Amino acid sequence: SAVISQKPSRDICQRGTSLTIQCQVDSQVTMMFWYRQQPGQSLTLIATANQGSEATYESGFVIDKFPISRPNLTFSTLTVSNMSPEDSSIYLCSVTGLAGGTHEQYFGPGTRLTVT
Amino acid sequence: GDSVTQMEGPVTLSEEAFLTINCTYTATGYPSLFWYVQYPGEGLQLLLKATKADDKGSNKGFEATYRKETTSFHLEKGSVQVSDSAVYFCALRRGAAGNKLTFGGGTRVLVKP
Numbered sequence: 001s002a003v004i005s006q007k008p009s010r011d012i013c014q015r016g017t018s019l020t021i022q023c024q025v026d027s028q029v030t031m032m033f034w035y036r037q038q039p040g041q042s043l044t045l046i047a048t049a050n051q052g053s054e055a056t057y058e059s060g061f062v063i064d065k066f067p068i069s070r071p072n073l074t075f076s077t078l079t080v081s082n083m084s085p086e087d088s089s090i091y092l093c094s095v096t097g098l099a100g101g102t103h104e105q106y107f108g109p110g111t112r113l114t115v116t
Numbered sequence: 117g118d119s120v121t122q123m124e125g126p127v128t129l130s131e132e133a134f135l136t137i138n139c140t141y142t143a144t145g146y147p148s149l150f151w152y153v154q155y156p157g158e159g160l161q162l163l164l165k166a167t168k169a170d171d172k173g174s175n176k177g178f179e180a181t182y183r184k185e186t187t188s189f190h191l192e193k194g195s196v197q198v199s200d201s202a203v204y205f206c207a208l209r210r211g212a213a214g215n216k217l218t219f220g221g222g223t224r225v226l227v228k229p
């Protein structure tokens with residue numbers, strides 16, 4: 001498996017502001033994803049981060065609210081824009097397509113966001 | 117659309133007890149099935165998987181069998197330890213490895229000494 005790190009690990013933000021979350025992988029991967037885990041709930045896919053092109057968003061998520069970048073095969077960012085308390089969640093990066101042939105999805109440790 | 121249903125928790129057990137977490141799914145075709153575990157304060161870890169009917173995934177004493185006829189993938193462990201206390205998520209993936217995972221709601225398991 002890969003080592004996946006996320007920054008920050010947690011943050012407390014005021015409503016109306018934006019936060020950018022970074023995801024770094026220690027090896028090249030084919031695909032990167034961003035998930036949201038709301039308090040006490042399961043994981044929901046926000047979008048697939050595509051290298052060099054616009055991310056592919058799931059129903060209910062839009063680029064203006066969750067802009068995503070993926071400049072290379074090991075790094076991606078997710079921005080949560082114009083935050084409200086409803087955005088308080090854990091945001092997780094996941095990857096698949098590691099060198100060596102494994103095709104399973106592996107997850108980063110998550111970023112715990114609290115919006116006040 | 118695809119969906120995964122898990123038994124609601126929390127499930128509270130004594131050490132060395134038998135654990136079963138039920139998981140059923142709805143999906144077209146033949147999805148791959150997964151169990152992920154989230155220990156307190158940590159991210160999700162892949163626990164086990166099965167990619168076709170009657171496959172049995174196993175890891176760390178946990179087992180789950182892909183039952184196409186009942187669209188189920190129940191997780192079992194014969195003798196739990198305190199260190200097994202975590203949230204367990206059942207998930208499915210249709211198609212290729214790059215396709216998204218659809219998760220169940222998660223089941224919190226608490227093992228008491």
